[in-house]
Amino acid sequence: MEAVQNEKGQISIHTENIFPIIKKFLYSDHEIFLRELVSNAVDATQKLRQLSSFGEFGGELGDLKVTVSLDEEAKTITVSDNGIGMTADEVKKYINQIAFSGATDFLEKYKDKTDDKGQIIGHFGLGFYSAFMVASTVEIVSKSYRDNAEPVRWVCDGSTEFELTAAEKTERGTDIILHIAPDSEEFLNKGRLQSILDKYARFLPVSVEFDGKIVNNTAPIWTKSPAELTDEDYKTFYKELYPMSEEPLFWIHLNVDYPFNLTGILYFPRIKNELRFQREKIQLYSRQVFITDEVKDVVPDFLMMLHGVIDSPDIPLNVSRSFLQADSNVKKINGYITRKVADKLNELFNADRKAFEDKFDDISLFIKYGILSDEKFWEKAKNFVLLKNTDGVYTTLDEYREKVQANQTDKNETLVILYTSDRKQQHSYIESATRRGYDVLLMDNVIDSHFINALEQKLEKVHFQRVDADSIDKLIDKGLNNESVLSEVDQTKLKEVFEQVLDNKMLNVSVEAQPTDELPVTITMPEFMRRMKDMAALSGEQSFYGNLPATYNVVVNANHPLINKILTEADGDAQKLLVKQLYDLALLSQNMLTGAELTAFVRRTVEKL
C-alpha cells in the first residue's frame, strides 16, 4: 500500500484559467452544479453496489446514501457519499486528466459559440467542474472502497493548479466540499438548496438526505413493471407530479430497451377545446436524474399535450437543440412514442367503444392535432378518430361514409359532408339540411377547420361544406333542378328589385327555384371564402383573405309565395318593405342582424302589426 505523496501540479491545459470561461458559458444555469455533484455521488454508490453484486467488493454495503449539507457560517456546501471513493491515482486520472481533457475539448469546440449555454455540461465530462460555477475553491476528500486505501485530499482554487495531499477520513466514500464564491452566496440558503433538490433529485435511485430528511423517492413507478401497478398507483403518481391537475383520463406505460433505452409514463389530461394547453408538463429524466421539462424538439409537438415522465439515457440531453432534432436516437424515440400512443388509443377504442366515445371530446383535440402533424399517426388514427353529429352520435370515418353516401353524394360522385361550427347560430340551416335527411357533423373544435382540410386531402372524393355555405339544393348538388314558377323575365326583374333595395356591393343576389318549405330568402357565404377567412383569423396573420371584405350570397327562393307577392306588388313602398323584411329575417336567422339595423327591423315590424 503506497502512501499518498504530497503533490502540487499543473493541470495541462492551454488556457490560463478555464473556469471563468466555463462560468461564462454556463451562466444561465448555475444551479445545476448540485445536480451534477449529487448524480456523481449517486453513480459512485451504484458502482459500489454493482461491484458487490459481481463479487468484487466483499465488504458491507451498509445504507448507501448521499448527503447534502450546508454550513452557512463556513460558507460551504458539501456533497458526501459512501460509494466507491477514489484513490490518489484515481483522482489524478478521473479528476485531473479525464475531466480536464473534457474541458479542453469543450473549449476547443465551443470557444466561438455563445448560443449553447448550459446545454453542454456533462457531454464533455465537465460534470464535476460545474462546481466552479459557484465555488471559489473545491475540495475533494475521498477514501476508496479498496482494502487499506489511503484517504486523499484534492484542492483546487479554480486556477489550473491543484494540490493533492493525504487526508483524514475513516469511512469509505467521497466528500465534495464547495467553498462558495462571493457572487454565488444565494446558494448558501436552505430553501434554495431544497428547491434545487426537489427539482433535480426527486426521483434519484439512491437516498439523498438534506437537512435531516430524505428528499427523494428512489423507486418512482415508471421504473417498475406495469404488472406490479394498480390504476391507483398511476393516479397517485400523477397527483405527485401535478398536484393541481384534474385526474388524467388514461395513461401509457412506456418501456423499451432495444434499439434504445426508454421508460416512462405518459398521461392523457382532459384537454377540451383549448389550444393554449400547458406545454411544459412532460419531464425528461436520464437514469432518474431530472434533466428538463422543456421537451420541445425532443418530443413531437402534438405529444406535448400529454403529461408525464420520459426517462432515457439515450437522449443526448446535454447538447444543443439544433443537434437534437437531427439526432437519430431522438428520431427513433419520437417514432416509438408516437406509435405507442396510437396503439394505446386503438386498444382503448377496440376494448370498449362506449368508454372511448365518452372520453372522445376530451381527447379529440389531441388526436386531430396528431393527425395533422404526423403521417404515421394518421395511418393508425384513421381507424379510431370519431366524427360526432348534431344528435351526439359518434362514427368512425368508414362508418360515416357508409352511413351518408347514399344520400349525400353529388353529381360528380363526391361525398359531401355537411357540418356546423355553431349549432345555435346555424340552426335554421341545420334544420333545413336534416329535413332533407342529411346528416350534419358538429365541428366546433378550434382545430376543426384544419382537420377538415386534412381530411379532404387524405380521403378520396370527399368535400366538406358548412351548412350555411350554399342554398340547400346547391349544398349537395345532385344535378336536379327544381322547376321555377317564375319566368326568366320575372327572375331578372326580381333580382333587380332586390339589388336596388339592398343597395350593397358586398351582396350577390341570385334567384333560385327551391322547395316552398325553404325560407324566401337565405344568406350564405361560399365554403372556400369562409374557410380562408377562418384560417386567416386563427393564424392571426395578415393575409389576402383575412383582409378581403366579406361577401355574401343572397339567395331568393323563386317558388316561395311571398316572393311572388313582391313581384306582383304595385305599391313601390310596400314592395321595398317586403324585400327589407325578408332580407332582415334571413339575417336574423343567421344571427347577423345587430345594432341599428336590428332596432329598425323591430320598429318596422311593430308598426305593421
Ligand SMILES: Nc1ncnc2c1ncn2[C@@H]1O[C@H](COP(=O)(O)OP(=O)(O)OP(=O)(O)O)[C@@H](O)[C@H]1O
Ligand atoms: N463522488 C464521486 N465518487 C467517486 N468518483 C467520482 C465522484 N465524483 C466524480 N468521480 C469521478 O470523476 C469522474 C469525472 O466526473 P465528472 O462529473 O466530471 O464526469 P462524469 O461523471 O464521468 O460524466 P458527466 O460529465 O456525465 O458527469 C467520474 O467519472 C468519476 O470517475
